[in-house]
Amino acid sequence: MRNLRFVIRVAFYGVTIYSALSTAVIYIFIQWFGRLQTDLYDADGAANRTVRGWPCGDYSSGSESNVLSRDVIARGQIDVHGWWQDQATVSANIQCFNEPWALCSKAFSITCKRGTVRAIYQHLSFRRNLTLRSFSLSLRVSAEQLESQTADSFLGALVLVKLSDGSEEFLRVPYPASTSTLARREGVYAASRSDRTIATATVMLSCYGYAGVVHFTDVRLTPLVEPAASESCRARDLLEDCPTSARSLPPGHRRQKLKYELLLGKVRSSKKRHLIKDVALVTQLSMDRLPVLEHTLQLWEGPVSLVIYVPVKGGKTDGDWQKLYVQKKLQNLKLHPDSHVSLAYGVPGSGDYPINALRNAAIKQTNCEYLLTADADFQPSPDFHKHFLLSTRSVANTDKVAFVVPAFEYLELPQKTDGVAQTKEELMQLLHRQDPFVQPFRHDITPESHQSTDYWKWYRTDKPYVVQTFSDKYEPYLVLKNTGQLPLYDERFTGYGMNKITHVTELFAAGYVFLVLPHVWLVHVPHKPSSYFADHVQNPQHRLRNRVQRFEFLIDIMRKYKLGRCK
Structure with missing residues (x-):
């Protein structure tokens, strides 16, 4: 019996030692084999570092x-x-x-x-x-x-x-x-x-x-x-828990300097904030996109605050012919008397299209109480002003309410013979017919961009409702009250990518409530993509730069509003 116990003990120790040695050999082999498959790369241009x-x-x-x-x-x-x-x-x-x-x-x-x-x-x-x-x-x-x-x-x-x-x-x-x-x-x-x-x-x-x-x-x-x-x-x-702000631009990089010239409307006083009780369509575009406004303003009867980007050569703002061209186009649009139109002169090639700087200029020049912040290629629904005011009567304080305007898109370029939906019921018919003519905006490409709007709820309701969940992918078009505390667009974002969604993120961080309007909407008119869009979707290095700007923006927001690890 004693011999049997001895044999079992020796066998146990032998198996244990064998298992440990085998594990060590396998580990060494894995490390060696993994290193064998490793290719080493240096930083770009760093071969001699x-x-x-x-x-x-x-x-x-x-x-x-x-x-x-x-x-x-x-x-x-x-x-x-x-x-x-x-x-x-x-x-x-x-x-x-x-x-x-x-x-x-x-x-x-x-x-x-x-x-x-x-x-x-x-x-x-x-x-x-x-x-x-x-x-x-x-x-x-x-x-x-x-x-x-x-x-x-x-x-x-x-x-x-x-x-x-x-x-x-x-x-x-x-x-x-x-x-x-x-x-x-x-x-x-x-x-x-x-x-x-x-x-x-x-x-x-x-x-x-x-x-x-x-x-x-x-x-x-x-x-x-x-x-x-x-x-x-x-x-x-x-690593930093609450990172330090990093707004500085790399050496040699400069933001595009813009020179503004007011073409239509009165200069708004910086001291007095007397606002008229109206909704202004606040938008911007480049001079070559002016014909788009004919579609956009087809059914818009309220004031417009428009900033038009004009590229100039050699930094010289000799813009007489540009002004004549713009003024001729504006005459055909028959703008509301409380409208404001400015030209923004910039040097092409000195940076991407300064979209957020132009948006901020359009916000600052209007004297309307409410701002519909939309891109120039979106067509507002009929009687927007009337339906907006009716929908907001039940809201006691609108200072920190972001009114969401559901966005749609034409599936093909509309012709002059194509009718525009005059009511929500007509829009629903275009949406749900056998061959749909419109659909929720970017539904096929980036569905999360407008998912939080909850379109199926919008189809069935006639009352405003609150957006229940925040998403860092959400970028609706909004009507905002023109207050002194309204966050502006972050001007570090130029060209395409993160320029609007970051503004929505700051509104959430600042405590805005997002309320979906039941009887107004926007429809995107299709057009040829810009060169900025091509760079954003097809150039990994350009995309990464844009995402770094997003992280730096979030760091600033976390510090400003004391969020997350920056509390």
Whole structure:
């Protein structure tokens, strides 16, 4: 009996030791095999830079620090900590890859589309007292039935780094179209000058110009620190909880300077705020888009506050012919006597179209109590003024109410013989007939943009109702009261992308209640997309810059209204 116990004990210890050794061998093999598949990439133009530093981490256990969060920011949350996704849905779930050495792990899966960038982002704000000058970024990618469909297609990670002097640099970690297995790649970034440190890094996992599904997993950003550095390697010690504002522009970048000239209406006094009880259509457009106003103002009977962008060469505002052209067009429109029209002269090529600066100028020049803030290619419904005032009678205080105007779009360019819906019932017929002529705006492209309006509820109701949930994708068209406390549009946004949705976000942060109007609407008249739109949807670098601006805007909003970690 004693011999049997001895044999069992020896066998138990033998199995335990064998299991431990086997586990160690497998772990070493996985690490070696993973490194074997690693391709190393440097920052763009950084081939001759010296990367100094050791990976942050616990050297006793051999683990490297990863400052990227695994969390995904919820759509109803104003925050910058975690991964944030564009309108196109990115699924985040546990994936078990068909590799003999791979374990199940959290992965971001993106369905790529040929003509548009699809991505997920994370913004990191490093503490200002750090002397961080370099980091490594590693990730694994696998793909299903991936097919490159454009010459400039991109798959992988792109990082925009902002340095202490405000300059920008990029790190690219690209993957080839042949990617199928769970391949690991690593990029190393080093600041171009030793007197600059890293302020922020924004990571974009993206695909553009492909068809197929890609999976990103094991994404790690590891700071590289000097051997004698005293900084802690924990993420909470490296990153700012409530980040510092970063409104400064990179060296060499200047916002377009605009010179305004009032063509129609009286200059509004900065001291007196005597407002007329009316609703002004507040909009802007470039001079070449003036013919669009014939459709837009076809049924609008109230005042208009319009700012027209006029490009000038060499900074000289010799705009006599432009003024004559605009004045001739305005005569045909027969504007309301309380309207205001200004020209905004700008130098083309000195920046993207300054859409938010023009919107703010249009807001500031009108003397109407309420502002319908809509783009010039949207046609307001008939009798808008009458229905708006009737709908708002039951609202005691409208100072912090954002009245939502449901937006629709023509599915094809309307002809002069096509009738315009005069009532909500006629609009419903155009919506629900066998061959619909209109549909909810951007329903096929970015349905979340107007989803919170709840169109099915709007179809059935004749009373205003409150938008129940906030979404960071929501960008309705609004009627706002013209008060001294009304938040204006953020002028850092130019061209296409985030210029309107950020304004909606600030209104939510400022405590505005969003109330959907039951008997008014807007209809978008289709037109050729602008060059700014093409850059936004097809250029990964341009898209990333725009998203960095969004993160910086949110940081300002969180600090201003004491939200999230900035309370």
